[in-house]
Amino acid sequence: MNWRRAVIATGLLLPVIGLLAFGLTRDPKAIDSPLPGKPAPDFSLSVFAPGEGTLAMSIGDTVKLAEHRGGIVVLNFWASWCLACRDEHLDLSKAARAYHDRGVRFYGLLYNDQESSGRKWIEDMGGQAYPSLLDPRTRTAIDYGLYGVPETFFVTSDGRVAYKHIGPISERQLAQKLDSLLRESPGTQ
Amino acid sequence: MTRLLGSTSLLVALGVAIYASVALMWGARRKRTDLLRSGELALYTVWGLVTAATLSMVYALVSHDFSVKYVAMVGSRATPLLYTVISLWGALEGSILFWIFVLTSLSALVTYQNRQREGTLVPYAGGVLMLISTFFLILLAGPANPFGLVSPIPADGPGPNPLLQNHPLMAIHPPLLYLGYVGMSVPFAFGIGAVLSGEIETDGWIRLTRKWTLVAWTFLSAAIVAGMWWSYEVLGWGGYWAWDPVENASFIPWLTATAFLHSVMVQERRGLLKLWNLNLIVATFALTILGTFLTRSGVLSSVHAFSEGPIGRYFLAFIAIVLIASFALVAGNSERLRPTGSLDAAVSRESVFLLNNLFLTAFTITVLVGTLFPLVAEAIRGVKISVGEPFFNRMTLPICAALLFLMGVGPALPWRVATRDVVRRQLVPPAVGAIVGLIASLLFGVRSPYALAMFTFGAFALTANVREFVEGTVARRRAHGEAPPIALARLVGANRRRYGGYLAHIGVLTITLGIGASATFRTEREATLRKGDVMEVGRFSVRLDDVFYRQEPQRDVMTAGVTILRGTREVGRMEPRMNFYPTSEQPVPTPSVRSRPAGDLYVNLQAFAQDGSTATLRVIIEPLVPWIWTGGMIVCLGAIVSLGGGRKERAPAVARVRTAAPPPAPIGLEEAAG
Numbered sequence: 001m002n003w004r005r006a007v008i009a010t011g012l013l014l015p016v017i018g019l020l021a022f023g024l025t026r027d028p029k030a031i032d033s034p035l036p037g038k039p040a041p042d043f044s045l046s047v048f049a050p051g052e053g054t055l056a057m058s059i060g061d062t063v064k065l066a067e068h069r070g071g072i073v074v075l076n077f078w079a080s081w082c083l084a085c086r087d088e089h090l091d092l093s094k095a096a097r098a099y100h101d102r103g104v105r106f107y108g109l110l111y112n113d114q115e116s117s118g119r120k121w122i123e124d125m126g127g128q129a130y131p132s133l134l135d136p137r138t139r140t141a142i143d144y145g146l147y148g149v150p151e152t153f154f155v156t157s158d159g160r161v162a163y164k165h166i167g168p169i170s171e172r173q174l175a176q177k178l179d180s181l182l183r184e185s186p187g188t189q
Numbered sequence: 190m191t192r193l194l195g196s197t198s199l200l201v202a203l204g205v206a207i208y209a210s211v212a213l214m215w216g217a218r219r220k221r222t223d224l225l226r227s228g229e230l231a232l233y234t235v236w237g238l239v240t241a242a243t244l245s246m247v248y249a250l251v252s253h254d255f256s257v258k259y260v261a262m263v264g265s266r267a268t269p270l271l272y273t274v275i276s277l278w279g280a281l282e283g284s285i286l287f288w289i290f291v292l293t294s295l296s297a298l299v300t301y302q303n304r305q306r307e308g309t310l311v312p313y314a315g316g317v318l319m320l321i322s323t324f325f326l327i328l329l330a331g332p333a334n335p336f337g338l339v340s341p342i343p344a345d346g347p348g349p350n351p352l353l354q355n356h357p358l359m360a361i362h363p364p365l366l367y368l369g370y371v372g373m374s375v376p377f378a379f380g381i382g383a384v385l386s387g388e389i390e391t392d393g394w395i396r397l398t399r400k401w402t403l404v405a406w407t408f409l410s411a412a413i414v415a416g417m418w419w420s421y422e423v424l425g426w427g428g429y430w431a432w433d434p435v436e437n438a439s440f441i442p443w444l445t446a447t448a449f450l451h452s453v454m455v456q457e458r459r460g461l462l463k464l465w466n467l468n469l470i471v472a473t474f475a476l477t478i479l480g481t482f483l484t485r486s487g488v489l490s491s492v493h494a495f496s497e498g499p500i501g502r503y504f505l506a507f508i509a510i511v512l513i514a515s516f517a518l519v520a521g522n523s524e525r526l527r528p529t530g531s532l533d534a535a536v537s538r539e540s541v542f543l544l545n546n547l548f549l550t551a552f553t554i555t556v557l558v559g560t561l562f563p564l565v566a567e568a569i570r571g572v573k574i575s576v577g578e579p580f581f582n583r584m585t586l587p588i589c590a591a592l593l594f595l596m597g598v599g600p601a602l603p604w605r606v607a608t609r610d611v612v613r614r615q616l617v618p619p620a621v622g623a624i625v626g627l628i629a630s631l632l633f634g635v636r637s638p639y640a641l642a643m644f645t646f647g648a649f650a651l652t653a654n655v656r657e658f659v660e661g662t663v664a665r666r667r668a669h670g671e672a673p674p675i676a677l678a679r680l681v682g683a684n685r686r687r688y689g690g691y692l693a694h695i696g697v698l699t700i701t702l703g704i705g706a707s708a709t710f711r712t713e714r715e716a717t718l719r720k721g722d723v724m725e726v727g728r729f730s731v732r733l734d735d736v737f738y739r740q741e742p743q744r745d746v747m748t749a750g751v752t753i754l755r756g757t758r759e760v761g762r763m764e765p766r767m768n769f770y771p772t773s774e775q776p777v778p779t780p781s782v783r784s785r786p787a788g789d790l791y792v793n794l795q796a797f798a799q800d801g802s803t804a805t806l807r808v809i810i811e812p813l814v815p816w817i818w819t820g821g822m823i824v825c826l827g828a829i830v831s832l833g834g835g836r837k838e839r840a841p842a843v844a845r846v847r848t849a850a851p852p853p854a855p856i857g858l859e860e861a862a863g
Binding site: 001002003005006007008009010012013016017019020021022023024079081082083086090112113124125126147148149 | 428508509517523561567578714795
C-alpha cells in the first residue's frame with residue numbers, strides 16, 4: 001500500500017464530497033429571486049410571432065416595457081424544447097384573451113432557441129393568442145434572473161415585478177394573480 | 190404480527206450483516222477457515238431475513254394492513270392487485286427494502302456460485318457486499334423504516350403515486366433498474382476483493398468481474414429503455430428522454446460500465462489498462478450510489494423526485510466512505526497494476542478501444558457536469574441555474590457521432606497491428622454503407638448536420654457489424670457446406686462473446702435510428718375539436734367522435750373517442766384518456782398509441798369541456814419510435830448471447846504462470862476455472 005498516493009486520492013475527492021454536502025443544505029425548489037417588489041428590468045425587443053385577432057401585432061414591431069406603464073404586463077419565458085411550456089400554453093392564451101379588455105398585456109419571450117423553431121412550435125401547438133418576442137443572447141432572461149423555462153413574471157402598472165411563477169402556470173393561477181393585481185390598482189384600464 | 194416479523198427481521202439482519210462482513214474479511218486476512226465458514230453462513234442468513242421482511246411487506250400490502258406505516262402511505266383498498274404488489278417500490282422506504290432484497294439475493298447467489306473457488310477473493314467480495322448491505326439496513330432500521338406503527342389504524346390509504354399506478358411498465362422498469370444498479374455492487378466487490386486478497390496481480394478475478402458487469406449492464410440497459418418507454422406511454426408529451434437528473438443518474442453509470450466492457454477486452458488480450466479498468470468499476474458503483482443520493486435526497490430538482498426524507502445525510506456519509514476508501518485503496522495499490530503488455534501499433538483494435546473509452550469518458554463527464562452544474566453554480570456564485578436540453582444535445586451529439594464511427598471501425602480492425610491493406614479491405618464496405626446512408630437521408634429531406642452525421646455514421650457502423658455475421662456465415666457455408674441458418678447459429682455459438690457484442694451494437698444502432706428519425710421527422714399538432722370535427726396531421730385525419738366519463742374503483746376517467754382516417758377510409762379508433770385520482774391535483778393522462786413498424790400515431794387528450802362538447806387533442810406522428818424498444822431488446826439479446834461465452838481455455842493458463850511470483854496471498858495461487 002502506497003500511502004502517499006492514497007492520501008492524494010483522498011484529497012482529490014474531498015471537494016466532490018464537500019459539494020454534495022453543500023447540496024444537502026439547499027432546497028432546489030426554493031428559488032429566491034431579488035425581483036419581486038423591485039422595478040422590472042426594462043427591455044426593447046422585436047416581435048417574431050404576431051399573436052392572434054385583436055391581440056395581434058406585426059412581425060418586427062418593437063415592444064418596450066417602459067411604454068406599458070398604467071397596465072399590467074405578463075411576461076412568459078418559453079422555448080420550443082421545453083416540455084412544461086406545452087402544458088401551460090393553452091392556459092396562457094385563454095387568460096391573455098380573457099384579460100385583454102382589462103388592460104393586461106401578455107408577451108412570450110423565446111429563451112435559448114431558434115426563431116424558426118419557435119415559430120414552428122406555435123404553429124404545431126395550434127397558435128398563441130399573444131405576441132412572442134425574440135431575446136437575442138438571452139439578455140433579458142439574464143436581467144430577469146431566469147432559472148429555467150417556463151417562468152412567468154407579473155409586472156404591475158407602475159412597472160414593478162409583483163410575482164414570479166416558476167414552472168407551468170394554470171389558467172386558475174393566472175386568474176388569481178391577475179384578479180388580485182387588478183383589485184390593487186383599480187384605476188388602471 | 191406482520192409488522193413485528195418485518196421489523197425484527199430487519200434489525201436482526203443488520204446485526205448479522207455486520208458480523209458477516211467482519212467474519213469474512215478478518216477470516217480472509219487471517220486465513221481462518223472457521224471464521225470464513227461462519228461468515229458465509231451469516232451472509233446466507235442475512236438474505237433469508239431480508240427475504241422474510243420483504244415478503245412480510247408484500248403480505249401487508251396485499252392484506253391492506255394499514256397499521257404498517259408504509260402500507261398506510263401507499264396502500265389503498267381500491268387499487269388493483271398488480272399495482273398494490275408493485276407499490277413495494279413505489280415510495281422511498283419500500284424501494285430501499287426492495288434494494289436490500291436485491292443486494293442480499295445477489296450476494297447469496299455470488300457466494301454460492303463461487304463457493305468452491307479457492308483463494309480469498311470471494312470472501313473479501315462477500316465482506317464488501319455485506320458492508321454495503323449494512324448501510325442499507327441501517328437506513329431501514331432508522332430513518333427509512335417501512336414497518337413503523339400507525340395508530341390509530343386508518344380505514345383506508347391514499348394509494349400509490351398516480352403516475353406509478355397508471356401503466357403496467359411500472360411492474361418491469363423499477364425491478365430491472367434495481368437489478369442493474371444494485372448489480373454493479375458485485376463487480377465493485379470483486380474489484381475491491383481482488384485488491385485486498387492480492388489477486389489483483391493475477392487475471393482470474395477480471396473474468397468474474399466482467400461477467401457480473403455484463404449481467405448488471407444488461408439489466409441496466411433494459412431498465413433505461415423500459416424507462417423511456419414508460420415515460421412515452423404515461424406522461425403524454427410524446428417524448429422519451431429529457432435529460433432529467435433521474436434519467437441522467439441511470440445513464441451515467443451505464444456509460445462507465447459500457448466503457449469497462451470494452452476496455453476489459455484490452456486487459457484480457459493484451460495486459461493493458463489494468464488500473465484504468467479497476468477505476469472504471471469503482472467509478473461505476475460510486476456513480477450508482479451518487480445517482481441514488483442525488484435523486485432521493487432532494488439535492489437536485491427533478492420531475493421524479495422522491496419524497497424527501499432525512500436520508501440525505503446518511504447517503505452523504507456512505508458516499509464519502511465509499512469514495513475515499515475505494516479510491517484510496519486503488520491508488521495505494523496502483524503499482525501492482527502495471528501493464529504487462531504494450532501497444533504495438535496506432536491502428537489496431539486495441540487503439541479503437543482506447544478511443545472508445547476516451548469518448549465514453551468524455552460522455553460521462555459531460556452528462557455528470559450538466560447534471561451537477563446547478564449545484565456547482567450555486568456553491569460558487571450563489572445563483573440558481575438550470576441546465577436545459579440544448580446543453581446536453583449540443584455537447585453529446587458530436588460524441589455520439591464519434592462513438593458511432595468507432596463502432597464501425599472497431600469490429601473491422603484486427604488486434605495488434607492493422608496493415609494498410611487490411612484497413613482498406615475492411616473499411617470499404619462500411620464506407621459504401623455510409624455513403625448510401627448519407628444519400629438516403631438527404632433524399633428523405635434531412636438537413637441538420639447532426640442528424641446527417643448520425644445517419645451517415647450509423648449506416649457505417651451498421652454495415653460493419655452486419656457484415657461480420659454475413660461474411661462469417663458465407664465462409665462457414667463454403668468450408669462446411671452448412672445451410673445458412675445452421676452456419677449462422679454455429680458461427681455465433683463458436684464465439685458467443687464476439688458475436689453477442691456485435692448483436693448488441695446492432696441493437697444500439699437500431700435505437701439510434703429510432704431516436705434520429707423520431708427527432709428529425711416528428712410531426713405534432715394540437716387543436717380543440719367539437720364532436721365531428723376533423724384535424725389533419727401529416728397523412729392522417731383525426732375525427733373526434735365522443736367525449737365520455739367513466740368511474741373506476743380507484744379513479745375517474747375521461748375518454749375521448751377518436752377515429753383515424755387516411756383520406757376517407759377509416760383505419761382505426763383510438764381512445765386517449767385522462768385519469769383523475771383522488772390523491773392528485775393534476776390529472777394523469779393515458780395517451781393512446783397506435784404502433785406500426787414505420788412509426789407511431791400518438792394521441793393525447795389535453796383538455797376537454799366540462800359538458801363533453803369539445804376536446805383538445807395533441808396528435809403526434811412519431812416515425813420509427815418502436816425501433817427504440819426493439820433495439821433495446823436486441824441489445825439485451827446480444828448481451829445474453831455474449832454472457833454464455835467465455836475465454837475459458839486461455840485465461841487460467843496465463844493466470845497460473847503469473848501467480849507464481851507474488852509473495853503474499855498464497856491462497857490465491859490456485860486459479861480455479863469457475
